[in-house]
Amino acid sequence: MTPDITVIILTKNEEKNIEAAISSAKQISNRIIVIDSGSEDNTTFLAEKNGAEVFFHEWLGHAKQFNWALDNCDINTTWVFRLDADERISKELAQEINIKVKNTEVVGFEMRWRVYFMNKWIKHGGTHKPYFLRLFRFGRGKVEEKLMDEHIIVDGKVEKLEGDLIHYDYKGIDAWLSKHIWYSNLELSMYNSQMNMTGGNVKQKRKRSIYYKLPPFFRARLYFFFRYYIQMGFLDGREGKIFCFMQAYWYRYLVDAKIFEYNLQNK
Known part of the structure; x- marks a missing residue:
C-alpha cells in the first residue's frame, strides 16, 4: 500500500455502504476523506469510526462537491482517487494501482465498472465496456461542472488499468x-x-x-x-x-x- 493517494468519498445517508467503501479504500490509501452533505443516519459516525476524516459541505451537485474537496481539504498527496460510497476497489485493482503509481509519468488512470444488480454481476449489456477516469495527480485534474455524467478532466497522458472498480449499491x-x-x-x-x-x-x-x-x-x-x-x-x-x-x-x-x-x- 502507498500512502501517496488521498481517497475522496461523497456521502449522504450511506450507512449501508460507507464501511465497505472505506475498507476497500484502505488498500491504496492512508488518508480517506468523506464529504458529507447532511446525513440523517449513521454515515458520519461509521466513517469516523473506520478512520476517515469527515467534512461537511452543503450539497451543490457531484462536481461542485468534489471540486470543493480538492480546494479545501489540505491535500498533500501526489494522487487523488474519487470513490463513490456505493463502490469498492477490487483487490486486483488495488494491487495494480499500488504498483503503477510509483513509477509513471502519466497524470491519470482510467478503469472499468463491474456492476452488480440484485446481487449478480451484470457482465453484459454494455456495462463492462466503458472506461472512466478516477485516479489522477493532484493539481492536474478537476471535475467538469455538469449536473450528471460528469467527468474528471486532466491535463496530460492517461493510461487504462485492467482491474475493476466494483459498483455494488442494490438496496432493493x-x-x-x-x-x-x-x-x-x-x-x-x-x-x-x-x-x-x-x-x-x-x-x-x-x-x-x-x-x-x-x-x-x-x-x-x-x-x-x-x-x-x-x-x-x-x-x-x-x-x-x-x-x-x-x-x-x-x-x-x-x-x-x-x-x-x-x-x-x-x-
Whole structure:
C-alpha cells in the first residue's frame, strides 16, 4: 500500500455502504476523506469510526462537491482517487494501482465498472465496456461542472488499468426507483441547459447526442433492444433482463415523459 493517494468519498445517508467503501479504500490509501452533505443516519459516525476524516459541505451537485474537496481539504498527496460510497476497489485493482503509481509519468488512470444488480454481476449489456477516469495527480485534474455524467478532466497522458472498480449499491427495487427518479430530474435539467457540454469521454457525448435525436419514447425501445440483444444482456439471465428493462422501459421512458411534460408546460 502507498500512502501517496488521498481517497475522496461523497456521502449522504450511506450507512449501508460507507464501511465497505472505506475498507476497500484502505488498500491504496492512508488518508480517506468523506464529504458529507447532511446525513440523517449513521454515515458520519461509521466513517469516523473506520478512520476517515469527515467534512461537511452543503450539497451543490457531484462536481461542485468534489471540486470543493480538492480546494479545501489540505491535500498533500501526489494522487487523488474519487470513490463513490456505493463502490469498492477490487483487490486486483488495488494491487495494480499500488504498483503503477510509483513509477509513471502519466497524470491519470482510467478503469472499468463491474456492476452488480440484485446481487449478480451484470457482465453484459454494455456495462463492462466503458472506461472512466478516477485516479489522477493532484493539481492536474478537476471535475467538469455538469449536473450528471460528469467527468474528471486532466491535463496530460492517461493510461487504462485492467482491474475493476466494483459498483455494488442494490438496496432493493424501491431504493433503485427512488434514486433513478432523482437521476431523471437531473437528466431533464441537463437536457434543457447542458446537453452540448463535453467532457473527458467524447464517445459518450456522441452517443448521447445521437440518442436524443431519435424519436421520443421509441428511443427507449431501441435502447432496450440494443443493450439486451445486440450487447447480449440476455446472457445475464433474469437479473440481466430486469436490469436492461428497468434502464430502458422505466428510466429512459421516464426521462422522455418528463421532457414531454416540460414541453407541454412551456409552450
